[in-house]
Each structure stands twice: as C-alpha cells, then as structure tokens.
Amino acid sequence: MTMDSRPLFGKVALLGIGLIGSSMAHAMRRAGLAAHIAGYARSPETLEKANSIGFADGLHDAPEMAVREADFVVLATPIGAFGELAKEIAPHLKPGAIVSDVGSVKSAVIRDVSPHIPAGVHFVPAHPIAGTEQSGPEAGFPELFDGRWCVLTPTPETNAQAVETVKTFWRRCGSEVEIMDAKHHDLVLGITSHLPHLIAYNIVGTAADLEQVTQSEVIKFSAGGFRDFTRIAASDPTMWRDVFLNNREAVLEVLGRFTEDLTALQRAIRWGDGEALFNLFTRTRAIRRSIIEAGQDTPAPNFGRLRTRKP
C-alpha cells in the first residue's frame, strides 16, 4: 500500500452499495481516495440503511444522478444488471471518466458493458477477490480488501493510463493487483470460487433433502465438517445466480473435471482402495500450507473459531 494520501478522484459513483460497494466506500474514506462518494441503490430500504451508516456523501435512487460529473464509476450490483445499467448511465458519463466494475465474471461483463461505453470514456474491467457470506450495505467494512487480490482484465483496446489509475485505486484500498486475460480469469475463478460455491450450495441442499436424516440432526452434528460449507452457501443468491448464468462454459468445464475425479474416488471407496485414498489425502495438505504461507488464510485451527458454544 502506498503512503500517498491525495484524493485520486474528485467524484466516485458506486452503482450498488451492498457488501462490496459499501466496503469500497469505507476503504476509500480510509485512504482519502475521493473528494465525493456517491452511492446508487434501487431499493429505498438499502438507501435508508446506507444513509444511517453514512459511508457516502450523496445517495441516489437513479443511477444517472449518481454518475453525473463522476471521474470514476463502479458497477457493483449483481452482474446480470450490468448491461441495462451501462446503457442507462451512458449518456450521462463525463468525458474522460473511467468506468469499472467488481463482477465475478469478466468475459460476460465485457460483452455486456463495452458496447454501451461512449467514446472518450474508459472501461477497465476489475474483480476484487474478497467477500464474506453477508450482504447489504451494513455488511461492508474498510479492511475487506486488505491483502486480497484484485484482478484487472483490460482488453488490448483498453486505455493504458486508465488501467494504471484503477491499479493505483485498488492498491490504495489495500489490495494487490494482477492483470489477466478475461477468459483466463473466468477459468481461474471457476475453480477457485465458482465451483466451491456450487459444491457448497449443492451439499447443503442434499443434506436438507435427505429423508432419513432430520434437519435437527444435520444442524446439531454440523461441526463434523458440514458447517464450513454452510457459510459459503449463505452467500447472496442473486449474485451467485448471475455468476453461474454468466460463466457457464468455464463452470461446466471445471465441474466436469470435479465429477470425473469424484467418480474415481467413489470407485476407490467401493473397492476399498486405501492407498488411492491415502495418496490424495496426503497431497491436499500441501496446498493448505501454501495458502497460509501466502497470507490468504489464517493458520489458526478451525479458522480460529474455537469457542462457538451457546452463551
């Protein structure tokens, strides 16, 4: 993180002020990145909550009002709404403004947003890889991006200076920045984020539907491993629906590999092949160690949540 504390932008417009948008506002305030933060949300309840928290200087229920005179505009709604949103704001964008986003899929976002970006405005697709299972403006906090990676996926046509500015923005929000091809990003996130969420949602659904095991048993005995999956499976349903609808190809590809491997594992269990099981279970330990060494997870056992008994 640079020590620079001058505002990078005059006005920043956050279109969407849920977990990510509100955390960006908090992080921008912490780093003094904007002279004015404008927030947009469709629902009056969200605007009301945001207003009482106070992370924005102006709040709007119309996106074109939020983007007026903005130097930096960030799309931060579920990605299914990006195309319409870009179309709506296009005539109101300030010449020279930078438009960016925080969507979890990049090829589809480039496909949906780019056609609407007027000449003289620069679109820099971005994805901060950070989050929690909570949603809404009250879920945000300034440290969300600290030590996490933000991936930028400019196309060959993207303005290089605009990419540098967005890079600086994210670094000052606490992130590390990586540049990647959009298609590659979608595959990397397919395995590191989208497939894990799909699997988590699926196993929680399976457990709920098993007629021989009661819901109460699933809950009581969840400390055996299941509870870990329920955290991810509590993530925002709209956001994740849009991710799967918009990263179909990459998700189906990694899912195919996952299923293939799972079938082999199933066969090893059926035939009592202890060696195959042991070998896989040994190999996977090393990856955990590397993630901890890279500062991407805590070394504390059970993620440090030792005491969770009822008060």
Next chain:
Amino acid sequence: MTMDSRPLFGKVALLGIGLIGSSMAHAMRRAGLAAHIAGYARSPETLEKANSIGFADGLHDAPEMAVREADFVVLATPIGAFGELAKEIAPHLKPGAIVSDVGSVKSAVIRDVSPHIPAGVHFVPAHPIAGTEQSGPEAGFPELFDGRWCVLTPTPETNAQAVETVKTFWRRCGSEVEIMDAKHHDLVLGITSHLPHLIAYNIVGTAADLEQVTQSEVIKFSAGGFRDFTRIAASDPTMWRDVFLNNREAVLEVLGRFTEDLTALQRAIRWGDGEALFNLFTRTRAIRRSIIEAGQDTPAPNFGRLRTRKP
C-alpha cells in the same frame, strides 16, 4: 456441565494421543475426571512430544501396559487399528472396566471391537463430534469438546450403568450427549462429516491437477471460496482413509444423492435456468442461520478471520 469435581475414574488409559486423545487428557485434567491418565502411542516421537507437553501421568509404548488397572480405556487411534488393538489389550483389561472409543464410524467399530471384549468388561461405543484440521499430541486443547455433541451408540446388550458413566464423562468434558443407533449414526455422519471431507479432498485435488490453471493462481485467488475447503482437506490422511474404508455403504449412499443433485444443478446451468439456481441458493441460507442459532458455528463473517494478510 455438572459442577461435580470428584474423579470419575481412578485410572484412564488413552490408546492414541493425537488431537482427540490429547484434548481428552486436557479436558479430564480441567474437570478433575481421573486420578491417573495413562497414554499409549506407537511412535517414540509422539511419546516424546506428549511427554514434553505433560498432559499424561504415564506414557507407554505398549498398549497392554497402559490399560493395566485402568477403569476407563479409550481407543483413540485411527479406526483401522481398533480390531488389533482390542485383541491385544483384551487379556489385560481389569474386570468391570469400561472400554470406549472416539471413532468416526460406529457399525464397523462395533463389528471389530466387540468380539474381543471379555465378559465383565463393558464396551460403550462413542463419537465426540469435534476436531480441527490439525493432528498430533501438540494439537490438543481442553476446550475442544465444549458445546459440541458426543454420540453414544450402545447396542441392546450394552450395560446401562456403563452408558451412564460414559455420558457423565463426556458431559464433564464439556460435551452434550446423544444416544443413537450405530447404523443411523453412520448415515448422519456420512452427510454431516464424511461427505463434506470427501468433497473437500476431491476439489482440492481437482484444482491441483487442472493444467490450464497454475498452482500459484489457485493459491493467490483462494479467498474466493476455495481456501475454506483446503482446511478440511488438511485433515489427517490415515484417519480419513480408515473412515471411508469403514463407512463405505453410508458414504456411497449420500454420495449418490449428492451427485444426483449436482447433475440437476449442472443441467440448470447448461440451460440457463436462473430460477432453479436462485431457489436453491435461497433455501440454503436458512440452514446456516439455524446452525449459528444452535451454537454450532460463529456468526462472525468469514468465521471471524478478517485479517489474514501477511505480517
């Protein structure tokens, strides 16, 4: 937890002093449950570590030495070793002693251990549903069982007084206790613990083997969800090999259901069925809430591990 602080047993023998065995020793000390705690481990390294931590009053490299004069004997090695271990200690068990275990599978353990239990000794199968991803005598701590459930699976032949004593033991270790049929236990744990571990091991293996995505990318961008799975996939390989070899039927059954559900989800993604995805993703949130309300997980976002950046 009762306020009773009289020792429940004269001598307790822990056969196996890894994460669970050593945590039991710490919890017994905390509650004053035993006048003498004897530990057994096969490897000199484990005994050496246990000795320097000091949670046992006596340490042995032969199980028959540890069980001599013990009132309570606990099998706490990986379950694949239980049969041999029971056979070895049988002639040395004190009349009236209670033998129990901490194995994650109960039908197979009853099958392997019961035939070796001499007349006048009582076998009470038990499974404390608690743990971390770490292993070995240095991983143990006294609070591991606090607020977690311990399931006892006595058969109709099991001595009722012995069951009551084991129940008291676990309550004084901080646990809540549930009585269950062994076969039902194996199915419940199949979905709440064994399948989650299998899935976690599998996805970590799949990610490691994807040739289009580098290991370094998987590690850097793991905060998108993948890192959660690596915790579970860092669990002890021998213990988990033995679980899958000994709970084959139940694991294959719940795995079949999981795969069936996953196939339906795959189809929803392929055909762009956003409604099906949204419905599942909404339903799974409620289970998370119930688990938190039941005191089985922390309400803190990201399990409370907000700051994991490199020092």
